[in-house]
Amino acid sequence: MSTSSQHQNPAFSDGTPNTLAVLGFGKLASAIVRGCISTGFLKASDVVVWARSDARMAQAHALGLKLVDMKTCAHSGNALLLSIKPQFFSELAPQLSVPANTNVISVMAGWTSEQIATRLNVTHVIRAMPNVAAEVQAAVTALSIPKECAAPAREFAQKLFSSVGRVELLHESHLNAATAISSSGIAYLCLFIEALERAALQLGLPNDVAKNLSIDVLQGVAKSASTVAFDAATLRASVTSPNGTTAAALAVLNAGEFSQLITRAAQAAKDRAAELGQANQ
Numbered sequence: 001m002s003t004s005s006q007h008q009n010p011a012f013s014d015g016t017p018n019t020l021a022v023l024g025f026g027k028l029a030s031a032i033v034r035g036c037i038s039t040g041f042l043k044a045s046d047v048v049v050w051a052r053s054d055a056r057m058a059q060a061h062a063l064g065l066k067l068v069d070m071k072t073c074a075h076s077g078n079a080l081l082l083s084i085k086p087q088f089f090s091e092l093a094p095q096l097s098v099p100a101n102t103n104v105i106s107v108m109a110g111w112t113s114e115q116i117a118t119r120l121n122v123t124h125v126i127r128a129m130p131n132v133a134a135e136v137q138a139a140v141t142a143l144s145i146p147k148e149c150a151a152p153a154r155e156f157a158q159k160l161f162s163s164v165g166r167v168e169l170l171h172e173s174h175l176n177a178a179t180a181i182s183s184s185g186i187a188y189l190c191l192f193i194e195a196l197e198r199a200a201l202q203l204g205l206p207n208d209v210a211k212n213l214s215i216d217v218l219q220g221v222a223k224s225a226s227t228v229a230f231d232a233a234t235l236r237a238s239v240t241s242p243n244g245t246t247a248a249a250l251a252v253l254n255a256g257e258f259s260q261l262i263t264r265a266a267q268a269a270k271d272r273a274a275e276l277g278q279a280n281q
């Protein structure tokens with residue numbers, strides 16, 4: 001597999017950042033790039049990629065993306081998407097020479113925009129926290145754009161993440177909380193489905209029925225939630241007759257402080273995100 005050392009001028013020729021360089025091409029970056037190509041926001045030829053492993057480079061090659069080495073990648077796009085594992089950024093940053101006006105967009109958990117800007121010596125860094133549903137273009141991305149960021153760069157970031165779902169613009173001070181809800185939240189819901197499946201088996205349902213019913217119920221709620229008038233408390237109340245079956249189940253969940261447990265779990269995720277940020281000082 002060949003890599004090209006050719007690079008484009010990173011300066012915004014007409015004020016519009018329209019080439020994307022991607023450092024790290026794992027699950028998330030690959031989902032974002034596929035989303036952008038499928039919506040027509042970017043062409044494959046607009047995207048330059050570096051990943052550490054040949055396997056990831058081969059995936060990028062199969063999508064028709066340009067493959068480059070790490071150093072070339074850092075100055076090959078008007079926008080640079082940082083999508084490597086956060087623990088390796090310290091090691092990589094000193095090797096990268098990123099033009100100061102590059103529109104750096106990071107999805108790395110735990111690195112603040114200021115920390116990244118300092119390490120890369122760039123003027124500003126946009127931070128985004130999508131979730132794994134980007135793979136099916138159903139993500140929600142908490143997006144934090146610094147106020148000094150120019151309009152074209154701002155618009156580029158919004159379109160990039162809109163290609164894989166909905167974007168929620170937030171101040172960076174809310175990003176750790178959003179991570180705890182909508183990124184880590186995927187795992188809480190999966191744990192709930194797993195528990196529901198286990199309960200179904202315990203109640204004597206066959207394996208496939210236990211799995212299907214548990215997923216179907218989530219899909220039903222998700223579809224209801226997509227309606228304008230959806231309100232979780234109202235829907236819950238509407239299926240809870242006094243002294244009925246649902247009321248019996250909810251009494252058990254409330255006795256176990258289910259809601260408080262979720263709050264504590266989300267707080268733990270938010271605290272951990274803050275700790276990771278502090279470790280990068």
Ligand SMILES: NC(=O)c1ccc[n+]([C@@H]2O[C@H](COP(=O)([O-])OP(=O)(O)OC[C@H]3O[C@@H](n4cnc5c(N)ncnc54)[C@H](OP(=O)(O)O)[C@@H]3O)[C@@H](O)[C@H]2O)c1
Nearest residue numbers: 024025026027028052053056084085086088108109131132
């Ligand atoms: N997945 C999500 O839902 C999600 C949500 C929000 C934020 N994020 C963030 O998105 C980033 C990527 O996550 P992912 O889920 O796509 O992970 P992933 O599939 O494991 O991909 C991680 C990428 O980082 C690269 N990498 C790992 N170790 C490296 C090293 N020592 N030096 C250079 N590159 C290295 C991997 O390279 P090779 O595999 O090529 O070796 C791969 O390209 C992470 O920073 C994560 O915090 C992910």
